Amino acid sequence: MITIQELGLSIMSHSPKPFYAVGGSEYGIKDKYIDTLTQHYGKKEEYPSVSDCIDFLSVKHLIKVHPALYVIRYDENFVSSIDVETSRKIRSLRNIGTIFCVYSDPKHIAKLDKFIPEFTCSVDAVDFKYIEKYLHKDFPGLDDRSIKIAAKCSSNYGHARTICKSMINANPEILAKMPEDSIIKLFGCGTTSVESDIQKAIAGRNFVQAVNLIESYEGDFDSLIYTVLQTMIELEKILTSKYSESDLKDYVKFWKIEDIYHMFMNGYDQLEKLRSNTSTDVKSSLIYLFGLFTFKDVPSTEVMNSDC
Amino acid sequence: MIADSQKESLAELNLLAQSKRQSILIEGPSGSGKTYLSKQYANMLSIDDCSIVPPKVSDIREALDASLSLDNPLMLVIENLDLGTPAASYTLLKSLEEPLPNVYIIITCRNIQGVPDTIISRSAVVTLSPPTLNDIDSYGKEKNTVKFNAVSSRLAWHCARSFSDADSVLEMNPDEIEYYESLAEVCKFKESVSTIVWKLGHYPSGKESNLELAIRSVIELMHNNFVTRCGVDCIRDLNRNRIAQHAVLAKFVFNAKYCE
Numbered sequence: 001m002i003t004i005q006e007l008g009l010s011i012m013s014h015s016p017k018p019f020y021a022v023g024g025s026e027y028g029i030k031d032k033y034i035d036t037l038t039q040h041y042g043k044k045e046e047y048p049s050v051s052d053c054i055d056f057l058s059v060k061h062l063i064k065v066h067p068a069l070y071v072i073r074y075d076e077n078f079v080s081s082i083d084v085e086t087s088r089k090i091r092s093l094r095n096i097g098t099i100f101c102v103y104s105d106p107k108h109i110a111k112l113d114k115f116i117p118e119f120t121c122s123v124d125a126v127d128f129k130y131i132e133k134y135l136h137k138d139f140p141g142l143d144d145r146s147i148k149i150a151a152k153c154s155s156n157y158g159h160a161r162t163i164c165k166s167m168i169n170a171n172p173e174i175l176a177k178m179p180e181d182s183i184i185k186l187f188g189c190g191t192t193s194v195e196s197d198i199q200k201a202i203a204g205r206n207f208v209q210a211v212n213l214i215e216s217y218e219g220d221f222d223s224l225i226y227t228v229l230q231t232m233i234e235l236e237k238i239l240t241s242k243y244s245e246s247d248l249k250d251y252v253k254f255w256k257i258e259d260i261y262h263m264f265m266n267g268y269d270q271l272e273k274l275r276s277n278t279s280t281d282v283k284s285s286l287i288y289l290f291g292l293f294t295f296k297d298v299p300s301t302e303v304m305n306s307d308c
Numbered sequence: 309m310i311a312d313s314q315k316e317s318l319a320e321l322n323l324l325a326q327s328k329r330q331s332i333l334i335e336g337p338s339g340s341g342k343t344y345l346s347k348q349y350a351n352m353l354s355i356d357d358c359s360i361v362p363p364k365v366s367d368i369r370e371a372l373d374a375s376l377s378l379d380n381p382l383m384l385v386i387e388n389l390d391l392g393t394p395a396a397s398y399t400l401l402k403s404l405e406e407p408l409p410n411v412y413i414i415i416t417c418r419n420i421q422g423v424p425d426t427i428i429s430r431s432a433v434v435t436l437s438p439p440t441l442n443d444i445d446s447y448g449k450e451k452n453t454v455k456f457n458a459v460s461s462r463l464a465w466h467c468a469r470s471f472s473d474a475d476s477v478l479e480m481n482p483d484e485i486e487y488y489e490s491l492a493e494v495c496k497f498k499e500s501v502s503t504i505v506w507k508l509g510h511y512p513s514g515k516e517s518n519l520e521l522a523i524r525s526v527i528e529l530m531h532n533n534f535v536t537r538c539g540v541d542c543i544r545d546l547n548r549n550r551i552a553q554h555a556v557l558a559k560f561v562f563n564a565k566y567c568e
Contacts, residue, residue, distance in 0.1 A: 226552060226555060229555050229558065233500075233501050233502045233505075233558055234502070236500055236501050236502070236562075237500035237501070237502045237503070240499065240500035240501075241499075241500055244500070257566065261562055261566050264558070264559070264562055265559070265562070268551070268555065268559050271551050271555065272550075272551065275550040275551065276550075
């Protein structure tokens with residue numbers, strides 16, 4: 001298999017090979033190479049399958065076919081049918097331009113690598129500094145801050161390029177005034193929830209928000225049960241000593257001491273069940289606990305554990 | 309010194325020593341002298357090399373690997389296996405099934421239900437009773453008569469239920485002894501749960517207290533059946549070690565503060 005550097009060098013130096021099978025998750029780089037090859041040949045054609053394309057190029061044409069770029073996307077039949085004969089045919093291709101096959105499944109690339117290793121490449125994660133470099137080249141009109149934000153938003157060059165395309169069409173004055181975090185959030189990046197957000201949703205008895213937040217939580221769910229207990233202890237502290245300083249002070253109006261007590265006991269009960277029964281799912285336990293917010297009075301563990 | 313509560317178990321170990329039993333499981337409450345009895349078993353077999361091993365996969369594996377290179381008789385005491393993960397127990401299985409001729413494995417546990425059946429079936433089980441109050445007094449008197457005379461009338465000593473509790477009280481300074489009596493103020497439950505939890509877990513100096521003694525002191529000071537029941541549950545949960553200590557304590561305080 002050739003490396004991404006070898007692939008890039010052959011394409012960027014305008015000496016492309018007649019065939020490439022390119023896989024990997026980095027779709028932006030694949031698009032970039034397709035654009036470069038299109039510019040090189042001045043013509044791009046999409047074919048449904050490699051065999052159709054090779055058949056077309058193998059026959060003699062009355063009017064000479066000029067070298068062009070032929071793009072074939074996700075042709076699984078080619079992968080399953082490739083053999084020594086096909087690889088020989090591919091190696092004998094001359095002056096036809098370039099056949100560029102795009103794949104995403106690593107298994108396909110592994111199979112192709114056995115027969116045509118000199119034409120196969122997997123383009124996966126690209127180094128952060130290369131993404132920035134490529135973006136600067138692609139979007140010369142975009143300022144350095146915006147490029148850095150796009151690169152920070154995604155480790156995928158294709159995704160970062162899409163973000164740059166959006167930013168270049170935005171009002172530059174408004175963009176310049178917006179804080180970095182807001183721009184990152186605007187593009188749906190960096191939105192993984194943190195424990196303090198979840199604690200506020202618990203303190204605010206907001207079932208929908210709490211459930212949504214755990215969907216984007218990447219930490220240990222088990223620790224969130226302790227967050228429920230910790231929140232109840234904190235709320236009890238605010239209720240007991242009015243002078244206590246806490247970020248949760250504004251939420252204490254949603255709670256009576258009985259609710260705090262029952263919520264703590266239900267949380268503890270769920271922890272005990274999780275520890276004694278391995279089939280209990282932590283996430284389900286959390287959603288169960290959040291569901292108790294929706295009651296006007298939080299039910300006791302006795303009520304919740306009773307059969308009727 | 310052999311306490312009354314240990315005599316029966318010691319006699320059982322004596323019989324096992326005669327048959328040179330290589331795998332023994334000693335079950336008993338915290339601080340009842342399980343490790344002490346293990347060392348007695350080593351004495352019975354005239355084994356000088358006795359290693360105490362925590363119930364962790366890496367530690368057990370390391371100890372077993374090290375035993376392969378030794379020829380002399382060796383005793384491995386795996387402490388509180390029930391507090392370890394199942395993987396820690398399974399690490400021992402092979403050695404229990406086919407023990408090396410020179411290696412003796414003693415496993416201790418507080419709760420036999422936390423030990424896999426495969427381990428129990430491969431070991432001779434010896435059950436150790438909790439020490440009586442007389443045992444604890446005799447132990448304290450023998451260990452440090454002067455200190456025992458100074459603390460035997462104090463609440464901390466009255467709350468000691470194991471030899472390790474007794475050791476802990478004998479090592480306390482006067483302020484720490486005083487602390488357990490001062491918990492009477494905490495028992496008024498005028499402060500928040502978090503403050504009370506902190507006070508139960510720490511001496512005024514900030515050093516960590518003996519939690520079981522603190523809970524038993526609250527039980528003694530409050531004379532209330534409900535609090536006693538909650539306190540016993542709290543000590544049980546602390547010993548099980550399944551739920552974080554602060555959560556177990558907070559449950560006890562929540563109950564004691566709001567349920568009566």
